[in-house]
Amino acid sequence: MFNLDFTGDAVSVALDVLAWLVIGFLAVRLYRKQQAKPRVWKVVVAILAGVFAFSIDWEMEGTMMRFPVLPLGVWILYAVLNRVEDRWDNYRRFAWLGFAGNFIFLAASLLSFLMYAAVYPEGDLSTHIADTDEASIIATHPSGAGDAALDRGKFADQLASAEQERVDSDGWYEEMFQESDGERNRNERFPYQMTGVSSKWGSGLKPIIYVEEDGKGILISTSRNQYYYRLDDSVLKGGAAR
DSSP: OOOOOOOSOHHHHHHHHHHHHHHHHHHHHHHHHOSSOOOHHHHHHHHHHHHOOEEEEEEETTEEEEEEEEOHHHHHHHHHHTTSTTHHHHHHHHHHHHHHHHHHHHHHHHHHHHHHHHHSOTTOHHHHOOBOTTOEEEEOSTTSOTTOEEOHHHHHHHTTTOEEEOOOHHHHHHHHHHHTTTOTTSOOSOOEEEESOBOOTTOOOOOEEEEOTTSOEEEEEOSSOEEEEEOSSOOEESTTOO
């Protein structure tokens, strides 16, 4: 049977594969047009060497953009092959194709950034929580009820209607501090952590999910941002139910 439990970024992987296919297609065309036919494995080495370049990296909202500047691999290959007559000419086009491949990967990264936001909107709760069959909660703070449990049915029914609200970290901290009579760590607004949930297939997200003390608030923390949602009914049952 096939294992479809893929946890990576499907959009980036698909576009990277597409970029390599484009490079391979162009390499085949160059090879067919060229009179001298070097061995295929040497052509592959020339292309891979051409990919090696000095680049400027720039991160755009979690997506790394790599702008190629200097074709170091092409220069190294030229220095090695130019010692023998005609050897450089046989591999020159493939080396430059490898360097040009960096721009193909850059275009793939830009397209991935745009497509990912459309396919996996991070502000959508269903992006972070797609499967609740094995969902449960654990108390991560003494202020949380030890016998609290997650009502999966109520939680699943409210996923589509959850309202996103602003994350007010400063206000929450001040409120928690005042309710604790000036003593830190007595109360915690999000004393439960949700486990056993899966994000949308192919999103590559691994969020940390917290449940508010009243069972009506969900705080999602990712490597990029935090998102807060309010539900109509509490999803807690047991000693924490309200």
